[in-house]
Amino acid sequence: MWTGTGRIDETYIDNERAARILCDTPLVPAPGQYLLAYALSEPDSPLAVPVFRAASHPRGFYAAKPLPVAWTPGTILSLRGPLGHGFHLPASARRVALVALGGNPARLFALLEPSLNQKAEITLLAESTPVGLPPAIEVLPLTALAETAPWADYMAIDAPRAALPNVQSLLASSGCPIDILVETPLPCGGIAECGVCAITCRNGVMLACKDGPVFNLKAIL
Numbered sequence: 001m002w003t004g005t006g007r008i009d010e011t012y013i014d015n016e017r018a019a020r021i022l023c024d025t026p027l028v029p030a031p032g033q034y035l036l037a038y039a040l041s042e043p044d045s046p047l048a049v050p051v052f053r054a055a056s057h058p059r060g061f062y063a064a065k066p067l068p069v070a071w072t073p074g075t076i077l078s079l080r081g082p083l084g085h086g087f088h089l090p091a092s093a094r095r096v097a098l099v100a101l102g103g104n105p106a107r108l109f110a111l112l113e114p115s116l117n118q119k120a121e122i123t124l125l126a127e128s129t130p131v132g133l134p135p136a137i138e139v140l141p142l143t144a145l146a147e148t149a150p151w152a153d154y155m156a157i158d159a160p161r162a163a164l165p166n167v168q169s170l171l172a173s174s175g176c177p178i179d180i181l182v183e184t185p186l187p188c189g190g191i192a193e194c195g196v197c198a199i200t201c202r203n204g205v206m207l208a209c210k211d212g213p214v215f216n217l218k219a220i221l
């Protein structure tokens, strides 16, 4: 884990990428990992903000939406991370399904580049077609999840904690590895052991901030 500063270089509206953040390479989170960040101009801000990657950039990364609206170009951020466990895209995966159950596919976008690099077909299941999606990506409604699951040889899901019981049926319909990014508040990143990010799993309670936020679905349900 590293600490350092970053700078908001550019922000975007109506885009899965909320901002371009310039920072040193060791601070750049892998897909599914996160940084805890706060603006140096707001030292009294009560909580650090979890920042996820949406895409890579040679001098930092594109951050997934949402970010605080007060973070405008030029804002200097204090950064801590990368934190937690990210996605494990198998090198052999050739049919990748990305499933945005929480209405925000932005954090899954970090898997587009590595999937395309290994020549995988990609299907995104989401409530609507996101802006800025490469044309090679097929977009399907969430109602197509049951028929898409047997097609995929890797599945990455982004879902709110409350939706965990709803994805259990996927384990029966798909034999492929399934990673799930559990969306919860991550106020302390594990340092204070606040427990706010706790999720109830098959073998007890796990903390999304350090045991996740990406979990192997079969390991927790």
Ligand code: FES
Residues within 6 Å of the ligand: 185, 186, 187, 188, 189, 190, 191, 192, 193, 194, 195, 196, 197, 198, 207, 208, 209, 210
């Ligand atoms: S965010 Fe505090 S224990 Fe996970």
